[in-house]
Amino acid sequence: MIRLNGKDRIEGELRGAIVALGNFDGFHFGHQAVAGKALSWAEDEGRPAIIATFDPHPVRFFKPDIAPFRLTSLDQRQRLFADAGASAMLVFAFDAGLASTMAEDFITKLLVDRFGAAGVVTGADFTFGKGAKGDINLLREIGAAHGLKANAVSPISDSENVISSSRIRAALKEGKCEEAGRLLTRPFTIQGEVIHGDKNGRLLGFPTANIDIGQYLRPKYGIYAVKGRLPDGRVLNGAANLGIRPSFDPPKELLEPYFFDFDDDLYGQTIEVELHHFLRGEEKFGDLEALKTQMKKDCDRARELLA
Numbered sequence: 001m002i003r004l005n006g007k008d009r010i011e012g013e014l015r016g017a018i019v020a021l022g023n024f025d026g027f028h029f030g031h032q033a034v035a036g037k038a039l040s041w042a043e044d045e046g047r048p049a050i051i052a053t054f055d056p057h058p059v060r061f062f063k064p065d066i067a068p069f070r071l072t073s074l075d076q077r078q079r080l081f082a083d084a085g086a087s088a089m090l091v092f093a094f095d096a097g098l099a100s101t102m103a104e105d106f107i108t109k110l111l112v113d114r115f116g117a118a119g120v121v122t123g124a125d126f127t128f129g130k131g132a133k134g135d136i137n138l139l140r141e142i143g144a145a146h147g148l149k150a151n152a153v154s155p156i157s158d159s160e161n162v163i164s165s166s167r168i169r170a171a172l173k174e175g176k177c178e179e180a181g182r183l184l185t186r187p188f189t190i191q192g193e194v195i196h197g198d199k200n201g202r203l204l205g206f207p208t209a210n211i212d213i214g215q216y217l218r219p220k221y222g223i224y225a226v227k228g229r230l231p232d233g234r235v236l237n238g239a240a241n242l243g244i245r246p247s248f249d250p251p252k253e254l255l256e257p258y259f260f261d262f263d264d265d266l267y268g269q270t271i272e273v274e275l276h277h278f279l280r281g282e283e284k285f286g287d288l289e290a291l292k293t294q295m296k297k298d299c300d301r302a303r304e305l306l307a
Contacts, residue, residue: 001082006092015116018042026071030156030163038121048087103129124152175220175278187274194266208256225277225302239302
């Protein structure tokens, strides 16, 4: 799938596209409804479909010290957008220039002139432009004078509430993997390069693949039943510690999956780890034997849940 830079002019066959516009972090059920509207519109009119996103997230620009909160990396979003059927992903680098762009200019200078969009689909509550003054009403009003049509998709709810990224983040912070997965339509997944660690897991008989959590949201610290997806397509079951490893000094925040019946060298490879079930919170053990005993119990439980 093509990745377009929001600072560049779109030319050629991608000009005249229908654009799904939003943050789309997590690309959850509600986001998929917005993208789906754009995709079906594009198909009806024989146009390309582009899904746009912001990276970094606008919140990160305005609050640079905020704790990590991302549900998906840019690479993950690109793959999800491609799987949905989009022709391209458009990435807005949210910087001072974009933050100061007036909503009217965002419509006329970017969407119409730079990208040549024929139509835009947003969530009904999506805002844009300096001071977040732009919304679907302004899109329709200004766009109509420039040949740009606009549609909005109302929030999607389940039996409890509106499906949102904030709700998914709250579920993950409570260790509710299944709930987050249901709203995302897939397990919450952390992607990262396997790095060298302290080799504590190998000494205990449970060699782990250590991954820096980076800008991802921090789910509840503890032990999880996980699945690992390798670059060659293999899918592995395992158990993972996510947290600061309180039984070892100094504390070090990592995701440490141990994959069952697997002993290949993964160092330097980029893998994905899906969180399927929360087993227990992190604990500090008095000695390594007690830790090994508990780790075996955790693995047995994870095998049962993932079978």
